[in-house]
Amino acid sequence: MSDILTILWKEWKDTLFQGGWRAWVRPVLLIGILGIFEPLVGSKNNAWMNLSPIEMLVFLWFAFFVIISVVADSFAGERERHTLETLLASRMPDRSILLGKVVSVLCYGWGVMVVSLFLGAGVFNLAHAQDRFIFYPTDMLFFTLLLGLLVGTLGASAGVLLSLRISTVRQAQQVLTIGTLVLGGAVFALLQLLPASFFEMFTLDQILWMAAGVVVVLDILLLAYSILRFQRAKLILS
Amino acid sequence: MVEYAIRTEGLTRHFGPVIAVDHLSLEVPAGIVFGFLGQNGAGKTTTIHLLLGLLEPTSGQANVLGYDVRTQSDKIRARSGALLEYSGLYERMSAEDNLDLYGRIYHMSAADRRARIKELLVHLELWDRRKDQVGTWSRGMKQKLAVARALFHRPSLIFLDEPTAGFDPVAAAALRDDLAGLVTREGATVFLNTHNLAEAEKLCGQVGVIRKGKLLALGSPDELRFKKGGAQAEVVGRGFTDDILALLRERPEVASVEIQNGHLILGLRGESEVGPLVSLIVRHGGEVEEVRKGAASLEDVFLTLMEEEH
Numbered sequence: 001m002s003d004i005l006t007i008l009w010k011e012w013k014d015t016l017f018q019g020g021w022r023a024w025v026r027p028v029l030l031i032g033i034l035g036i037f038e039p040l041v042g043s044k045n046n047a048w049m050n051l052s053p054i055e056m057l058v059f060l061w062f063a064f065f066v067i068i069s070v071v072a073d074s075f076a077g078e079r080e081r082h083t084l085e086t087l088l089a090s091r092m093p094d095r096s097i098l099l100g101k102v103v104s105v106l107c108y109g110w111g112v113m114v115v116s117l118f119l120g121a122g123v124f125n126l127a128h129a130q131d132r133f134i135f136y137p138t139d140m141l142f143f144t145l146l147l148g149l150l151v152g153t154l155g156a157s158a159g160v161l162l163s164l165r166i167s168t169v170r171q172a173q174q175v176l177t178i179g180t181l182v183l184g185g186a187v188f189a190l191l192q193l194l195p196a197s198f199f200e201m202f203t204l205d206q207i208l209w210m211a212a213g214v215v216v217v218l219d220i221l222l223l224a225y226s227i228l229r230f231q232r233a234k235l236i237l238s
Numbered sequence: 239m240v241e242y243a244i245r246t247e248g249l250t251r252h253f254g255p256v257i258a259v260d261h262l263s264l265e266v267p268a269g270i271v272f273g274f275l276g277q278n279g280a281g282k283t284t285t286i287h288l289l290l291g292l293l294e295p296t297s298g299q300a301n302v303l304g305y306d307v308r309t310q311s312d313k314i315r316a317r318s319g320a321l322l323e324y325s326g327l328y329e330r331m332s333a334e335d336n337l338d339l340y341g342r343i344y345h346m347s348a349a350d351r352r353a354r355i356k357e358l359l360v361h362l363e364l365w366d367r368r369k370d371q372v373g374t375w376s377r378g379m380k381q382k383l384a385v386a387r388a389l390f391h392r393p394s395l396i397f398l399d400e401p402t403a404g405f406d407p408v409a410a411a412a413l414r415d416d417l418a419g420l421v422t423r424e425g426a427t428v429f430l431n432t433h434n435l436a437e438a439e440k441l442c443g444q445v446g447v448i449r450k451g452k453l454l455a456l457g458s459p460d461e462l463r464f465k466k467g468g469a470q471a472e473v474v475g476r477g478f479t480d481d482i483l484a485l486l487r488e489r490p491e492v493a494s495v496e497i498q499n500g501h502l503i504l505g506l507r508g509e510s511e512v513g514p515l516v517s518l519i520v521r522h523g524g525e526v527e528e529v530r531k532g533a534a535s536l537e538d539v540f541l542t543l544m545e546e547e548h
Contacts, residue, residue: 081328082325083327085324086321086325086326086387087326093312233294236287
């Protein structure tokens with residue numbers, strides 16, 4: 001665990017929040033859109049605070065987007081900057097390097113989503129002052145946080161896997177962007193193909209649990225495959 | 239402490255049809271600076287990768303610090319430090335953070351890390367710049383920091399791959415001095431890959447010469463000079479005609495003949511006498527004013543070995 005924390009510390013210092021105030025532009029901008037702008041202007045009749053499936057999807061997409069925008073750098077960036085070989089020559093275990101990279105981008109993307117979520121609630125209550133404090137429904141908040149974590153893990157695992165195999169950050173970003181569009185389109189097409197009666201068979205909670213189950217399986221498969229693909233010899237030769 | 243820091247037997251690595259390391263058998267005693275000499279592409283870097291367990295050998299065995307490179311490479315990396323082809327520094331991080339990171343990787347306590355950062359950066363005269371992003375530093379400063387990083391966790395064995403490559407002579411000499419000082423102080427075994435023969439001559443207690451993956455010679459610089467280079471004689475004078483040079487080349491005790499700045503430089507085999515050669519020169523019309531005899535340099539030895547292989 002301490003090795004994963006060390007990689008987390010390194011990623012934090014080297015990639016995510018290094019370079020002075022510029023490093024804060026992206027997260028602040030994203031939090032500003034979802035945590036301030038949307039609750040202020042995009043919310044009518046408390047709809048924002050209901051965390052309906054549409055709002056939930058916005059948050060999930062947001063976490064996923066943040067993660068895929070930074071994850072390409074994880075290994076491809078180290079390879080480009082010639083720091084990977086030295087890291088691999090250290091005592092750091094394979095799994096800690098890999099999981100440390102996954103956890104660091106996951107914390108970043110999920111963290112931005114969580115901050116936006118709670119800031120949004122505060123901003124909404126300040127802007128649309130009512131006689132009581134309105135908060136998200138507990139079950140929807142739970143599913144948003146859980147699915148955010150799972151979808152984030154999916155993005156982080158897929159990104160790290162691609163970054164392991166692709167030699168430049170730019171290439172990895174391109175493949176990730178195209179892959180995300182294809183995946184999003186496929187999920188949308190699948191949902192369209194399902195008859196309406198299918199959704200009527202289940203409650204929203206059941207559908208969300210099923211979605212969580214599917215994503216957990218994909219997360220496990222991708223992480224296991226990434227661990228399998230992480231071979232020092234191949235990385236050294238790449 | 240093991241008697242030998244590194245022991246290899248028939249260590250071989252193929253990359254497809256290319257044999258990068260070819261049946262390498264060597265023993266590196268603990269506590270010395272071992273120079274691994276060879277031209278670019280000779281197999282030096284691949285050897286380091288094999289010894290660190292970063293690459294699997296195609297055949298043969300290697301034992302580093304008492305651990306097998308195939309099955310215990312994690313233990314080898316835990317007890318080694320490495321400065322490889324690139325400095326491997328995180329340029330967006332400060333010097334302090336770069337060292338701190340490697341202290342964390344090797345599970346050093348926070349107090350120990352702080353003390354060690356100060357000790358090494360003060361020694362290398364980098365302490366005042368410790369908060370700067372490394373990317374703003376000169377190449378020489380970065381390389382010094384990379385050396386400090388390789389030594390940071392007090393490893394028993396340090397791999398250095400061409401640490402002064404691409405440096406101007408003054409910067410290379412300065413880094414060499416720093417390196418020599420640190421290595422002596424730390425008492426670690428050093429495996430130094432270099433094609434800089436002056437560097438090897440100055441730092442190394444033992445050297446190995448590699449060409450196309452094959453080990454051509456192994457021993458202390460003095461032993462190699464004696465075995466392979468023999469002595470050298472510099473003859474000051476005039477009238478060193480082509481005929482005289484040709485006659486000298488025919489002599490069995492003469493390994494090489496060349497003119498440098500008007501002086502005749504004779505490479506001698508073993509402990510040959512110079513007297514008969516001087517007589518030959520004088521008999522054929524040459525004038526000899528002075529003869530200086532000395533040992534061949536490591537460079538001569540290296541060049542001789544390379545020629546023998548051709």
